[in-house]
Amino acid sequence: MDPFLILLNSFSSSLSDSELDSLKFLCRKEISKRRLESVRSGRDLFGILLEQQLIASDKVSVLEELFKNIKREDLVSQLKQFEEEGEVNAPDDQPDAHEKRFQKAAIEVICDNVGKDWKMLVRKLDVSEVKLERIVAANPYNLREQFYQSLREWQKWKGRDAKVADLIKALRGCNMNLVADKVEKKLLQLNTETS
Structure with missing residues (x-):
């Protein structure tokens, strides 16, 4: 299994409804209104961001910025830890x-x-x-x-x-x-x- 997808899944389950709404609002420039209306979970949102190549296992700056804006420093630190340790290359x-x-x-x-x-x-x-x-x-x-x-x-x-x-x-x-x-x-x- 892809470690980045596992990480995104865990992020999704830790988001509250209001945090998800905030993330959707912050993504309005990158994602069309119609697509955002179909988003019901963090997984849906992350799936769209992956699809549009706005995030990837080696490209997490957008995600980091989103988490900072909703004041989820815990998710930012998990993301940084993944960035430092979860490299694609073997240890x-x-x-x-x-x-x-x-x-x-x-x-x-x-x-x-x-x-x-x-x-x-x-x-x-x-x-x-x-x-x-x-x-x-x-x-x-x-x-x-x-x-x-x-x-x-x-x-x-x-x-x-x-x-x-x-x-x-x-x-x-x-x-x-x-x-x-x-x-x-x-x-x-x-x-x-x-x-």
Whole structure:
């Protein structure tokens, strides 16, 4: 069974009627009024969101925002836990906790500092054009999210072989030396904190 569907099912059963009404209201821009009228449970709503590719196991930002808006921080934290632990890759194909922490910090610095040339960097990391187009289509108006999801896609694809050193090498290969320096500085800072 799909762990993401199991998670959505448990979310559905924990929603009150008023919370479901609030979620339906918040989804009015994404889902037609007629379809929303047919929604009787969280499962119905999540099914539509899945169908319209607004949510997926590797794309939970919409769901997270919805739960924050109805003040269900417990569901937000379950979602974050799933995001961190429920990756598609097998656990033995994941980087160790130390490397994951460094990757997360590096990606934050990169997203904050790389501008409109982000696609050049993602291509340097060998993320396929098809994946890139899919990510852009899924997040049409949010460049930062497109970039972030592209880097996450690289992480998933590489698994254990996703190294911060590769990110730095790609940055330097794109003549983004200032950003590469900032990443190295952040990693040095993290290293000092853990020592």
